[in-house]
Amino acid sequence: MSLGPDYTDAYEITEDDRKLVTAFRRQPIGQHSPALQRILVKMRGEPIKGKYVLICQEYHKKWALAQMTGNPENPIEIVEERVFSNLEDAEWEVFKRRWEKYTGRDLAE
Amino acid sequence: MNAIIGYCDPFCAAPGEPVRFMVSCDGVASYRTEIVRLICADDSPGGPGYKEECIATALDDSYPGVYQAIHPGSWMYVAPCADLDALTSFSVQAFIWPSTPEKGRQGVITRWSDSGSTGFGLFVDAAGCAAFTLGDAAGNTATLSTGARFLPRQWYFVAASYDADTHVARVVQRPLKSFPGIADSGEASETVTLGAVHAPGVPLAIAAFGGDPIPGEPPTAVAHFNGKIDRPRFARRTLSPNEMTALTESDIPSYLESAVVAAWDFARDMSSTKAHDLSRNELHGTLNNFPTRAVTGHNWTGEAMSWRDAPDHYGAIHFHDDDICDAGWQVSFTLDVPEKARSGIYAARLASGGVEEYIPFCVRPPRGTTSANIAFLVPTATYMAYANYVSWADLPVAEKLFSALWVAEDADLFINEHREFGASTYDSHLDGSGICHGSRLRPMLNLRPKRRQLWNLNADTHITDWLEALGFPYDVITDEDLHREGLDILSPYRAVVTGTHPEYYSREMLDALEGYTASGGRLVYTGGNGFYWRIAFHPETTGIVEVRRCNGTRNWIARPGEHYHAFDGQFGGTWRELGRTPNRLVGVGFASEGFDYSTHYVRQPDSFDPRAAFIFEGIGKNEHIGNFGSVGGGASGIEIDRADQALGTPPHALVLASSDGHSNNYLVVLEDIPLNYPGTGGAESPLVRADLVFFETAEGGAVFSTGSIAWAASLAHNDYNNNVSRITENVLRRFLDDTPF
Numbered sequence: 001m002s003l004g005p006d007y008t009d010a011y012e013i014t015e016d017d018r019k020l021v022t023a024f025r026r027q028p029i030g031q032h033s034p035a036l037q038r039i040l041v042k043m044r045g046e047p048i049k050g051k052y053v054l055i056c057q058e059y060h061k062k063w064a065l066a067q068m069t070g071n072p073e074n075p076i077e078i079v080e081e082r083v084f085s086n087l088e089d090a091e092w093e094v095f096k097r098r099w100e101k102y103t104g105r106d107l108a109e
Numbered sequence: 110m111n112a113i114i115g116y117c118d119p120f121c122a123a124p125g126e127p128v129r130f131m132v133s134c135d136g137v138a139s140y141r142t143e144i145v146r147l148i149c150a151d152d153s154p155g156g157p158g159y160k161e162e163c164i165a166t167a168l169d170d171s172y173p174g175v176y177q178a179i180h181p182g183s184w185m186y187v188a189p190c191a192d193l194d195a196l197t198s199f200s201v202q203a204f205i206w207p208s209t210p211e212k213g214r215q216g217v218i219t220r221w222s223d224s225g226s227t228g229f230g231l232f233v234d235a236a237g238c239a240a241f242t243l244g245d246a247a248g249n250t251a252t253l254s255t256g257a258r259f260l261p262r263q264w265y266f267v268a269a270s271y272d273a274d275t276h277v278a279r280v281v282q283r284p285l286k287s288f289p290g291i292a293d294s295g296e297a298s299e300t301v302t303l304g305a306v307h308a309p310g311v312p313l314a315i316a317a318f319g320g321d322p323i324p325g326e327p328p329t330a331v332a333h334f335n336g337k338i339d340r341p342r343f344a345r346r347t348l349s350p351n352e353m354t355a356l357t358e359s360d361i362p363s364y365l366e367s368a369v370v371a372a373w374d375f376a377r378d379m380s381s382t383k384a385h386d387l388s389r390n391e392l393h394g395t396l397n398n399f400p401t402r403a404v405t406g407h408n409w410t411g412e413a414m415s416w417r418d419a420p421d422h423y424g425a426i427h428f429h430d431d432d433i434c435d436a437g438w439q440v441s442f443t444l445d446v447p448e449k450a451r452s453g454i455y456a457a458r459l460a461s462g463g464v465e466e467y468i469p470f471c472v473r474p475p476r477g478t479t480s481a482n483i484a485f486l487v488p489t490a491t492y493m494a495y496a497n498y499v500s501w502a503d504l505p506v507a508e509k510l511f512s513a514l515w516v517a518e519d520a521d522l523f524i525n526e527h528r529e530f531g532a533s534t535y536d537s538h539l540d541g542s543g544i545c546h547g548s549r550l551r552p553m554l555n556l557r558p559k560r561r562q563l564w565n566l567n568a569d570t571h572i573t574d575w576l577e578a579l580g581f582p583y584d585v586i587t588d589e590d591l592h593r594e595g596l597d598i599l600s601p602y603r604a605v606v607t608g609t610h611p612e613y614y615s616r617e618m619l620d621a622l623e624g625y626t627a628s629g630g631r632l633v634y635t636g637g638n639g640f641y642w643r644i645a646f647h648p649e650t651t652g653i654v655e656v657r658r659c660n661g662t663r664n665w666i667a668r669p670g671e672h673y674h675a676f677d678g679q680f681g682g683t684w685r686e687l688g689r690t691p692n693r694l695v696g697v698g699f700a701s702e703g704f705d706y707s708t709h710y711v712r713q714p715d716s717f718d719p720r721a722a723f724i725f726e727g728i729g730k731n732e733h734i735g736n737f738g739s740v741g742g743g744a745s746g747i748e749i750d751r752a753d754q755a756l757g758t759p760p761h762a763l764v765l766a767s768s769d770g771h772s773n774n775y776l777v778v779l780e781d782i783p784l785n786y787p788g789t790g791g792a793e794s795p796l797v798r799a800d801l802v803f804f805e806t807a808e809g810g811a812v813f814s815t816g817s818i819a820w821a822a823s824l825a826h827n828d829y830n831n832n833v834s835r836i837t838e839n840v841l842r843r844f845l846d847d848t849p850f
Contacts (some may be wrong), residue, residue, distance in 0.1 A: 029513045029705050031772035031792060044508040051508065053501070053515045055522065059560040060154050063516065068502060075502060075525050076517070091514060 011042050013102040021099075021107060028091035043098045052094045057083065063090055112137050113174070113459050113466040114552040115441065118652060120489055121471040121587040124448045128470055130457055131438035133552075134174030140461040141171045144444060147454045147469065149574035150558030150567040155739040157574050157825035159559060161458075164450060172442050174461065179551065181529045182333035183400035183432035184216075184317035185373070185384050187392045189310050192370065193220065197305060199370070200344040201231050202268035202353055203315075204285070204407035206337035206425070208540035210237040210259035215334040215430075217267060218341055219318035220308050223331070226250050228308025230318055231269040231280070233259065233334065238295070241269035241280035245304035255282040257295030262336075264407040265293075266357070270347040276300050279347070285407060315341050315373070315384075315394065316428035327437060330397070333430035335540040339406040340424050343370040343392075359421040361387055376420035379403055379675050380648050384426075399434040399546050399653065401427040403675035405668065415673045415680070422670075429538040433531035434653050435550040446472055452480055452584040454487060454566075454573060456558060467557050469566060474584045481582035482603040482845055485573060488636075489549070490588040490613035490644055492565055493654050496553035497524045498533040500664055512705040512774040518561060520554045530554065534656050535664040543665030547613075547644075548653045563740050563822055569608040571821035572635055576606075578829050579838055592617045592646055596624040604844040609636040609818045610748070613644045613654065614684065616677075623694055629808035631844035635837065637799065637818040638699045638748035640691040643684050645676035657681030662699065662778045685756070685780060693757035696802035697750035697816040701791065703775030707746020707819040709736035710766035710801055721763050721803055723843045724813070727835050734766055734801070735833045738823030744833050745771070749799035750816035762804035768817070771797050803840075809849025813840045 020036045032040060049070030054063040055078065065082040069075055084090040096107045115132035122128045134140065145161040152159035187193070201218040209215075210233050217239075219230035226244040234240035240254040259265060264285040271278045279298040287294070312319040316338055317330035342356045346368055355362045361372050371392040377385035379402050384394035396402075403416045406425040413419030444457065452474045456467040471487055474480045501507045501515040502525045508515060517525070524530065528539070534547040561567050576583050583606070590598055592615050599605055599621055611634075614622075619640065626632050641661065647653040658665055659672035661683035674681050684690065691698040711733060716725055728734070735744020745768030752758040773790025775797045782789065791797035799816040806812060815837075823833040 031705075031774075037773060040512075041509060044512070045505060046508075047505050048503065051505065053517050056516050056518045056560075059152070059518075066517070072528070076522065087513070087516070094514060 011038060013039055013042065013099065015103065015105065024095055025092055028088050028095065042102070043095065052097070054087070054090050061085065063087065065090060065093060112464045113140055113461060114554065115459070115466065115468050116436065116549060116552050117457065117468050117470050118550060120549055120652070121473055121590055122446050123473050123476050124446050124450050125475070126446055128444045128446060129440045130442050130444065130468060131177070131436065132172070132441035132459065133177035133438060135176055137174035137461045137464060139171045139173050140459045142168050142442065143458045144168065145456055145458050147456055147558055147570055148577055150570040151563055151739070152559045153563065153739060156563070156822070157571065160574065161558070164447065166444060166447055168442060168444055175441065177436070177438040179433065179436045179529050180329045181398060181433035181531060182317060182330060182430045183396065183398040183428045184330045184333060185315040185394040185396050186312040186319060186328055186330070187371070187394050188312055190392070192390050192392065193313055194307070194309055196345055196370065197273035198271060198346045200268065200270035200346065200348045200353070201342065202266070202356065203341040204264055204339040204357070204425070205267055206262060206264050206407070207233055207259045207334070208262055208336035208542065210261055212335065214332050216314055216316060216318040216332045217334055217338065218315055218343065220311050220313045221318040222308055222311045222321070223318070224321050225308070228311050229271065229306055231267060232332070239267045239280055239282035241278055243271060243278055243301060243303055243306050246307055247304055249303050251278060251299065251301035251303055253278055253280045253297040253299050255280055255295030255297055257282055257293050260284070260291065260293055268353055271306060272347045273305065276303065313392070316400070334428050335430055337404060337425040337427045339375065342372045344368045345370050359424065374424060375402065375426045376416060376424045379416060380677065382649060396426070398432040400429065400432055401542070401545055401675070403671065403673055405670040409670050411670065414670055415678070417673070417678050427542060429540060429542070431528055431531065431539050433529065433551060434546055434548040435650065436552070454570060454585060467559070469556055469558070471585050471587050473586055473590060479584055479601045481584045483576070483581055483583040483841070484586050484599060484602040484605045485576065485583045486591065486605055486607050486611065487569065487585055487587045488608040488611040488613070490615070490618070490654055491608070491610050492553065492556050493547040493549050493652070494534045494613050494642070494644070494656060495565055496533055496547060496549065496556060497530055498535050498555055499524050500535050503536060510704070512703065520557060520561070524554050537665050543658055543667060545655055545657055546653055547656065550652045565610060568610070568740070568818065568821055571824055572606060572608065575821070575824040575829065575834065575837070578825070581841060588613070588618060589646070589651065591621050595621040599625040599630060600628070602630070603847070604631040604633060604841060606633045606841070607636050607639060609821045611636055611639045612641045613656065614640050614642070615644050615646055616679065619684065619689060619694070626694065626806045626810050626812055627808070629810040629849070631810055632695065632812045633840060633844065634695040634812065634814040635821055637750050637816055638702070639750070640694055641683055641699055643679070643681055643687060645674040645679065647676050655681070660686045661780055662702070683780065690757040691750065692753055695812055695814040696758045696762045696804055697752050697800050697814050698756055699778050700749050700751040700781070700799070701771065701775040701778060701797040702748040703771060703791065704747065705741070705772055705774045707738060707741030707743030708768055708770040709743050710734040710745055710799065711769045712766050713764050715763035716765040718763055721765055724765065724803060724836055724839050726839050728832050732832055734836065735820065735823045737826045737831065738819055738833070740819040740822035744820045744823040745799040745817045746819035748818045750814070751796065751798050752800040752802050758802070759804050762802050764800050764802055766801040768799040805850040811844060811850045813844070
């Protein structure tokens with residue numbers, strides 16, 4: 001039985017996926033197309049060490065980007081003072097960082 | 110940083126009764142104390158607005174800030190006594206199943222003082238091998254190690270002995286199962302140069318060794334062991350290998366009775382904090398910090414699934430270095446609930462400088478009376494189960510589950526950094542095993558009004574806020590009251606309203622609610638994922654529940670053979686698997702969960718049935734119900750329930766409305782999936798929906814269910830003028846009418 005031509009890279013994020021980025025930017029939280037969901041399953045499933053979370057600094061007003069360390073002594077570190085005034089911008093920032101990690105390309109390119 | 114933290118006991122009291130508050134302060138010299146009645150704990154911009162009411166009490170204005178330590182880690186101890194002090198030669202043995210042999214020195218059976226370097230201990234050493242350490246009164250020590258590393262989560266027989274005449278010390282480690290090429294069996298023997306091995310004043314400990322005693326304080330321990338210990342034995346002389354083998358039997362052989370100092374049978378008194386000694390010396394142990402009992406032993410075969418059927422297969426206790434149920438703090442102040450205090454949800458507000466802490470509690474009406482015809486049932490068992498939830502930081506799948514970045518608030522960060530307060534029953538111990546005990550006898554750091562996710566307490570006050578806004582008087586009853594007093598506490602009420610998430614139910618609680626609806630009561634279930642897990646309350650210590658996650662949709666999976674509660678011997682897991690589905694009680698049962706957005710309900714043909722006319726008075730035929738709300742923007746969301754006659758929804762139940770448009774981040778619950786298949790997301794599967802259900806019950810009673818946690822967060826929309834509020838009001842007004850259904 002053939003696994004199909006796209007089996008091995010089914011969850012690889014490539015430049016072909018750039019067409020999905022606009023949809024994520026427009027609505028980072030909610031129902032996504034199957035193609036975008038595939039990317040998010042990979043991005044949001046990263047291991048704890050290095051995983052991004054947000055720290056609420058002012059209730060409903062201000063969130064700081066942070067990363068988990070996997071070290072119980074210092075489990076969370078704030079990332080270079082990246083602060084957001086809405087959650088959508090924070091999701092977008094993390095998406096861009098993960099995009100670069102997986103494709104080696106800057107989304108701004 | 111939470112510089113003031115605390116908890117109270119009891120969680121619910123009647124006027125005139127005391128509530129004790131245990132508070133610990135870090136860098137706070139004193140704190141102001143006020144008692145407030147919480148009307149709405151949600152201070153989010155989209156909500157009804159935070160509302161509290163300060164009440165007059167006889168408390169002092171302020172109290173001194175005192176630091177109180179918390180000592181996690183379960184262990185067994187026997188206080189020092191003459192029998193133990195008289196020993197010179199001895200032998201100890203047990204079966205052990207170390208779960209983190211690599212974590213550093215861990216006590217197995219000890220009578221050891223680190224500060225004095227006196228006594229003895231059978232340990233897992235820093236290298237992960239069985240080791241035997243001895244020390245004399247002068248502080249001279251000797252240590253022998255088997256040099257064979259334990260495999261994690263495998264059973265071993267371990268033993269250590271010392272002959273005071275020959276000075277020969279010996280330690281043994283034997284795996285019960287061998288693997289080719291793995292050398293995890295070993296022993297060591299040595300003639301040591303020591304005076305008498307003696308540790309007066311030091312407790313005998315299992316799964317740790319005793320810390321230095323502090324006068325007036327309960328004993329503490331260090332070097333906690335992670336894993337199971339089965340059939341620990343202690344003899345007053347060295348034993349031959351054959352004698353050691355004979356002593357592994359569940360009973361003490363008669364010819365060894367005089368040699369045995371103690372032989373603990375962990376399968377006895379399973380629900381208690383006592384460890385029974387089979388020997389004539391009755392050196393019964395005390396179990397601290399609630400280790401997990403009713404776990405499979407070294408000889409469990411799978412033939413028996415309940416410890417009651419084969420107690421000798423359940424001779425083990427699973428100890429954890431992060432077990433904690435009762436912080437045991439000193440009382441900082443005691444509130445005598447004022448005689449005139451109305452029933453409701455309250456909190457002690459403690460403040461110092463910019464630091465503020467709330468410790469919630471409840472006031473029920475004076476005993477034997479009611480002050481309203483509605484009882485609001487505060488789901489405190491659910492609060493206990495979720496106390497100190499930290500899976501967001503432990504589970505890589507959490508971000509996928511929430512379909513968004515986790516937003517950590519102060520309490521989340523504190524819990525994550527301070528695991529000593531114990532995590533929730535959703536989390537796992539540091540050794541990877543699921544936490545099956547939930548307790549309110551320690552700070553429940555995520556149970557706080559304001560600046561929190563709209564979840565549990567904060568979400569439940571959307572209902573109290575709505576009741577007050579619409580002028581419905583109500584009494585408050587908690588899960589623990591319901592568990593203790595049963596149907597009697599509900600029967601005087603014309604209607605009972607649940608919280609948003611009444612998920613955890615003991616048999617006694619479920620019996621009471623079923624009895625209520627079967628005897629003319631009217632039940633409004635304004636929540637989701639209700640009546641789901643079976644729990645047991647500890648029979649000796651109030652404020653502690655047990656849950657065994659052996660089926661259902663769950664964060665961890667109970668180990669094989671460990672599906673029966675220790676607290677009451679009953680099969681745990683979900684009520685659905687026990688044949689008492691939520692559908693039978695409230696017409697709906699858990700269908701799905703998701704955390705991205707909430708949605709609305711669409712009216713179904715049953716909503717036009719004349720029996721439902723009172724519910725939809727003032728509601729348009731084509732109106733979407735609840736396409737608004739402060740939790741995800743809709744009334745159907747977070748955790749949702751659907752009707753299903755095959756699961757017990759009564760055949761005459763009216764399915765009034767169903768939710769529509771959940772995303773694929775909502776997935777069909779595991780218990781609805783006989784085998785896995787693609788297409789179980791909300792956009793694909795008709796099983797992912799919330800149903801609004803009404804049905805009549807015996808003797809003129811009735812049930813109305815919303816099947817959604819998010820429902821309550823829509824009540825206050827547009828200043829309470831909306832169709833979710835109107836439907837709920839229509840239902841409640843009719844439910845308060847004595848006319849039988």
